[in-house]
Amino acid sequence: MYDKIIPPTTGTKITFKNGEPIVPDNPIIPFIRGDGTGIDIWPATQNVLDTAVAKAYKGQRQISWFKVYAGDEACDLYGTYQYLPQDTLTAIKEYGVAIKGPLTTPVGGGIRSLNVALRQIFDLYACVRPCRYYAGTPSPHKNPEKLDVIVYRENTEDIYLGIEWKQGSEIGDRLIKILNEDLIPATPEHGKKQIPLDAGIGIKPISKSGSQRLVRRAIKHALQLPKHKQQVTLVHKGNIMKYTEGAFRDWGYELATMEFRQQCVTERESWILSNKEKNPEISPEDNARQIDPGYDALTQQKKAQIVKEVETVLNSIWDSHGNGQWKDKIMVNDRIADSIFQQIQTRPDEYSILATMNLNGDYLSDAAAAIVGGLGMGPGANIGDACAIFEATHGTAPKHAGLDKINPGSVILSGVMMLEYMGWQEAADLVKHGLGQAIANSQVTYDLARLLEPPVEPLKCSEFAEAIIQHFG
Numbered sequence: 001m002y003d004k005i006i007p008p009t010t011g012t013k014i015t016f017k018n019g020e021p022i023v024p025d026n027p028i029i030p031f032i033r034g035d036g037t038g039i040d041i042w043p044a045t046q047n048v049l050d051t052a053v054a055k056a057y058k059g060q061r062q063i064s065w066f067k068v069y070a071g072d073e074a075c076d077l078y079g080t081y082q083y084l085p086q087d088t089l090t091a092i093k094e095y096g097v098a099i100k101g102p103l104t105t106p107v108g109g110g111i112r113s114l115n116v117a118l119r120q121i122f123d124l125y126a127c128v129r130p131c132r133y134y135a136g137t138p139s140p141h142k143n144p145e146k147l148d149v150i151v152y153r154e155n156t157e158d159i160y161l162g163i164e165w166k167q168g169s170e171i172g173d174r175l176i177k178i179l180n181e182d183l184i185p186a187t188p189e190h191g192k193k194q195i196p197l198d199a200g201i202g203i204k205p206i207s208k209s210g211s212q213r214l215v216r217r218a219i220k221h222a223l224q225l226p227k228h229k230q231q232v233t234l235v236h237k238g239n240i241m242k243y244t245e246g247a248f249r250d251w252g253y254e255l256a257t258m259e260f261r262q263q264c265v266t267e268r269e270s271w272i273l274s275n276k277e278k279n280p281e282i283s284p285e286d287n288a289r290q291i292d293p294g295y296d297a298l299t300q301q302k303k304a305q306i307v308k309e310v311e312t313v314l315n316s317i318w319d320s321h322g323n324g325q326w327k328d329k330i331m332v333n334d335r336i337a338d339s340i341f342q343q344i345q346t347r348p349d350e351y352s353i354l355a356t357m358n359l360n361g362d363y364l365s366d367a368a369a370a371i372v373g374g375l376g377m378g379p380g381a382n383i384g385d386a387c388a389i390f391e392a393t394h395g396t397a398p399k400h401a402g403l404d405k406i407n408p409g410s411v412i413l414s415g416v417m418m419l420e421y422m423g424w425q426e427a428a429d430l431v432k433h434g435l436g437q438a439i440a441n442s443q444v445t446y447d448l449a450r451l452l453e454p455p456v457e458p459l460k461c462s463e464f465a466e467a468i469i470q471h472f473g
């Protein structure tokens, strides 16, 4: 079955039922060490996870790690350009749950991202990146503890599908010609627009099914959160990209109000309902005026549309959502992407789950991680219906590679997400506690040490892992 790797002789595989993992006490879990600082981070992570599992379950549960290869390490073993060998894909498919360090992607030319390829191959459509604050972590923000969000990033489409043509390539030029001469003129709303003849071209597909399965998972996750965090914000740049990003928003609302009608209320619905709660006699027109501040300046047709929206909401959900019942439902709202970048800084406590398309989520997860202490504190999970791969938000940080210096926190916390996904909450809690205590004691790596006031002597990557373990208690 395998060419150059041998699975552990003990342990069994994780299986899936209805999209959920069924985990034995001794699962075999493939891991990819990763390029660059992966060489430092992975041993530190494995040490912490194994010690936590041993302490929590006293030998009754244990992970059998299965080393598989990707990136530079894979080329060393399998030969030149063998960045993602079939062995690795076979192992992840067979064992279902895996964890990885970061992998290098060259800019401009060269191979396409191995990280993205893994997500696409295994259809890991939800990239889940929680950003929460650990007390004592230095941050450029005054109140970083107010940010407690989970970026739910669509992980398989958008421009990450990687369908693009280089400037000057034969097919790229043909495509521009067809668009300029045929397709754009045939679309009246595009007027006389033309694509510059010396452009590179990329395609941005956003599908209804892809958007809705992501939002479905985000809403299901919101249902598990404490009441005050039960909110899903659809993040988009739909004012500019109407049929991709705008459609993502519309499909998100459609899913929330069709599939989760009893559990969800949209922000606009909540305004309509609360207007009537405050003034039971309010006319649909006055209600419409209050939800749309520019109402009086609108055309008759637009006004009629909003009045109709008010009437429809009151007729369809007043009984189930009115009289304040909506306050116990999941709030689904939307924000324009550029605005959400400032909102998570200026009004962080107003947000919980941020459902995004691929590119926006990539940007937003780095930005949110920065608020709570930087990329060393940004874990992540790529989740599908029959597979999950856990990995940090950050990349290979090559300038720090091999120095036993980098912060392993993000991969360790990705391991925590994996333990929680497996239902091994006791071990996950030990790691979270140990990490929280280490940081609270200013036992931190260089990235956090340099921000502390006064600065402290940094721990090495491996020493930070040991400090976490010491604080298991």
Ligand SMILES: NC(=O)C1=CN([C@@H]2O[C@H](COP(=O)(O)OP(=O)(O)OC[C@H]3O[C@@H](n4cnc5c(N)ncnc54)[C@H](OP(=O)(O)O)[C@@H]3O)[C@@H](O)[C@H]2O)C=CC1
Residues within 6 Å of the ligand: 101, 102, 103, 104, 105, 106, 115, 374, 375, 376, 377, 391, 392, 393, 394, 395, 396, 397, 398, 399, 406, 407, 408, 409, 410, 447
């Ligand atoms: N999923 C993946 O595997 C990902 C892979 N990549 C790839 O990684 C490579 C390098 O990307 P790059 O743009 O440099 O981004 P990186 O995320 O690798 O690093 C950028 C900077 O972020 C800080 N940083 C990153 N990781 C940590 C950490 N664990 N602890 C503390 N600080 C950290 C460092 O800042 P400072 O030096 O200031 O301390 C580092 O120089 C590229 O090839 C890219 O494509 C990128 C993102 C994700």
Ligand SMILES: O=C(O)CCC(=O)C(=O)O
Residues within 6 Å of the ligand: 103, 104, 105, 113, 114, 115, 116, 362, 393, 395
């Ligand atoms: O794959 C890469 O090189 C970058 C991916 C990335 O930035 C991310 O997933 O956050």
Ligand SMILES: [Mg+2]
Residues within 6 Å of the ligand: 362, 363, 366, 393
């Ligand atoms: Mg990124």
